[in-house]
Amino acid sequence: MNISKFEKTVTLMLLIILGLTIALRSVSVKRTFAVESFYVDVYWDAEGNYNVTSIDWGELHPGSTRKISIFVRNEDLNPPCFIYLWTEGWIPPEASTYIRLDWSYDGRKIAAGETLPVTLTLRILPSIYGVDDFWFNITIFGADYVIGDVNGDEVVDIFDAVSIGASYDTTPSDSQWNPQADLNGDNVIDIFDLTIMTRNYGLFSF
Ligand SMILES: [Ca+2]
Ligand SMILES: [Ca+2]
CATH class of the missing domain: 1.10.1330.10 (Dockerin domain)
Known part of the structure; x- marks a missing residue:
């Protein structure tokens, strides 16, 4: 069966429109957050060789989820502690409405010197609108109370x-x-x- 030139053109145009729609709705991210930690250290590796200071989440799309594994270590001199996660300083502020950061921390205490693997999950809500780029700070800290x-x-x-x-x-x-x-x-x-x-x-x- 022959596909007419007209049909080919229409298909091509549809593909271009579809591509544009996806591109327009994508959220491109240069750097998403700086990581600060207090009383605990945050590493990329279980051995504690590489500190996490910022995370690049890469190209994200509405409805997409990105998981990143980190390791949180209770510094040796501390008593067992809980860890807490805060996000703040969202740019633009409305990004916090559409972007969720959760972690897999189960709320138990971390012993002195213990390293706990934690998965951070960043979720972009499908309804995200008007946010092409975003930035926020994350703070992870330990407290023994x-x-x-x-x-x-x-x-x-x-x-x-x-x-x-x-x-x-x-x-x-x-x-x-x-x-x-x-x-x-x-x-x-x-x-x-x-x-x-x-x-x-x-x-x-x-
Ligand atoms: Ca108060
Ligand atoms: Ca109480």
Whole structure:
């Protein structure tokens, strides 16, 4: 069967349009984040020879997921610690709406000198729009206490939520002020403290 020149042209045009659509919707990434760590070290290898200082996620597309393996090591002198992951400084800010970073950390304590393999998963939501390039910072740090534990019973649960609620919207001059509930230490108990508590809800240290 002969394919007419017209059909060939139409097919070619369709392919070009399809290609353009994919290209326009792709998210090209030069560098995605700088990695900072406190009290723990973050490496590319289990032996701890190569520090992770930034990650290049490469070319990403709407709906795509990229996994990267890293190793988090508790520095020798620390007691066993939890590790925490924060992302901040998103450029452009709306990128944080469409891009999710998760990790495979199960919430257990890391012994002194122990190296824990962790998988970071970056997910680009299919609905991403208007973001051609992005950048964000990630901080990984270790702490030997449970962040979000307001009442000091080594578990983050409903009682900590109640404690924050009891001194919500207060500052150090208020009689209801509870310094333990000011989780980010900015001298006001507000939504940011509640967010920190919520993020670590269910974590415990015993
Ligand atoms: Ca608690
Ligand atoms: Ca606060």
